[in-house]
Amino acid sequence: MAGIAYEQALANLRKSDYASPPELTDKQSLLKKYHPDYQEGSTQKLVVGANKGDACPTTLAKLLQSNAPITDADLAGALVINTEVLVVGAGGAGCAAALEVSAAGRKVILATKLRIGDSNTVMAEGGIQAAVGEDDSPQTHYTDTLKAGHLCADKKLVAQLAISAPKTIRWLIEQGMSFDREDTSSLSSKLLRKKPGGATRARILSFKDYTGVEMMRVLREAVELDERIIVWNRCPLVELLSDEDGNCVGGVVYDLSTHRFMLVRASKVILATGGTGRLHLNNFPTSNHYGATADGMVLAYRIGAKLREIDSYQYHPTGVAWPSFRLGGLISEAARSAGAYLVNGEGKRFIDELLPRDIVSSAILRECAEGRGVEREGKVGVFLDVPDLERRNPGILKDRLVSLSHLGKQCDIDLTKEPVMVRPTLHYQNGGVVIDENGMTTVPNLYCVGEMSGGIHGRNRMMGNALQEIITFGRRAGEHAALTANQYPAPKVGLFHLYNWQRELILSNVPTDVYGPILFPEYGNFDFHKEISLRTRTKHSVKSNNDSH
């Protein structure tokens, strides 16, 4: 892919009259031609499991149809721990769930692959949707969300999201999370509102342009100070536990520090392990956190949970396109929301910047594919004209777009003078595990919340609905699980679901030597299957060393 050389493009930009972009008349054909979801050959149909016959990206299909790396023999002698509720994943959704379980007085273990707080939540910049404006209502929030998602979301889930949103904000304030106000000198000032792409009202509430940092540090502190929540860092879930009837009865956790398995017998399991960005679907760079490798979704599918819209992904329009060490990094929609223009290599605006993300992304990919992009050191993108925004709103970079200013410093770009090069980046999994309003899946005792769940966003997510979703549904799942948990764990727990699964794989001619979940991206140089065999060998070699003494 070639584009207009950077210096030339910069000269064109400086001569630009910023005329309004041409009106988009045929959204559908733009999406079909340029959106990665629609590209031929990028998907395949699943042949096993609850979604047999449905298509999803090839990379994901391989993992959804993977085999478990562990067997009963691996678990012999493993530590067995009982709890009432097991929450997996310590981003915003997992922490919110754990806090509610604890508030209800139930025993809860919060296990996380990396470290509490290391998640996509902390990386969220733009904000959180809640209809608090006088010109707005939960009904309008509901309608906007359904429309942006191409009318295929679950209406009940969207309604729950919209009606709960103001209460969620109240809960966050009670936890100590701060929000920007219209008038900073008044404690009862109205909240500062921004308009998300695709919305009819200004509905985004935020804290500067690092809303996720503010949210996550408050939730992390709340969890860490709650003596009733047991937090296990560096403890990924590697398999769910089932009984003979196919109910979920706990999970197998692997402690990366001590290299040992732990069997957690739990009455309820809440998965909040996040999305799929780090699978780099269609070879796209990603704005996602290192841990976003679809673990929870793979395990939920294997135990029988149904998925939806798993062929629908969000490519955020403004990922960093240059320099390469920040490739795919996110530039929040806050910049476009504040009025920054997208300009191609010819110095022309080409799309209304505040249309839904899938459309803006497709338009950028079209400019790049048709040679009107900007090329620098082999990377192609378009300009996000931050200097022009700063000219029109002096001080905006310093006051409101702090994360963007920080990015400028990282990349040695003076954003008051030089535009930044952007290109779509793999950002969000629109679909996921089918849930009800309490986060319950189709598998008894198993809940899924946050990005790994599906049905709230339809086929396209609006800015600010992710942060709203994780808290609303995280809390609801926590409350519901606590209310219905049995303090006595199931008498018989095992890997019963695996036997059927493996039989299905063999009958469908799916290779059984592909193991999942992968837990870390390929460049993390981690192979769980090897890790286990190494562990076995180490154990033996220690023994033989002892024998020789």
Added chain:
Amino acid sequence: MKENNCVSLVVNGKQLKADEGCSILEAVMKSGETVTDNIGCSGQGVCGSCRVLVRRQDEKKIISTLACETKVEEGLQVSFLDHLPVNHRQHVYKTNDWEGKSWNILQRINEVFPEAKHCRHCGGCDNACPKHLEVQKGVNMAAEGDLNAAAIFNECIMCNLCTIACPEMISPNHLGTYVRRLTTAMTLRPSDLLRRLHQIDSGEMTIDLDAEIK
């Protein structure tokens, strides 16, 4: 030795070669090391996981920074810092401690963070902060009950480097978060939110699932 656009550096005692322009974190991954810890946002600089001590070639000074946003250099010496031990928390409080006690804020701060008023003004926290916040100033303000300290910690990413650096065990970042949480939870009452909550609670505002979508 420097080769074509390639530099040598030492990470955790191990010699690595890396392309110029890449971050320390990228260099570690490209060298084939298994990376399952000290990593998170991978470049955005917001999660505080990849904390490192760094010494540049021919320099005595050791600085603390984040590996994901620090580029490799010839002769760089890097040590990743382990996470804090599990029992590092000294300052424990409950959010309901705040209720009805807004006139006792200074007392509350002193009870939860008794060390805060012992600050030696050594500047260790300021030097340790990868975000270059005025940590010490924030600690001193908080210790005097000045709640404007909250703003100083606006951009804190809770990497805990100031906590490690503090000889008085003050845990400045946790003190900052405490003041931030307390002021928000006790004082932020936006009028538009109050009104909307009332409208929903009273049943004045509901959602019609079957409303026509235009």
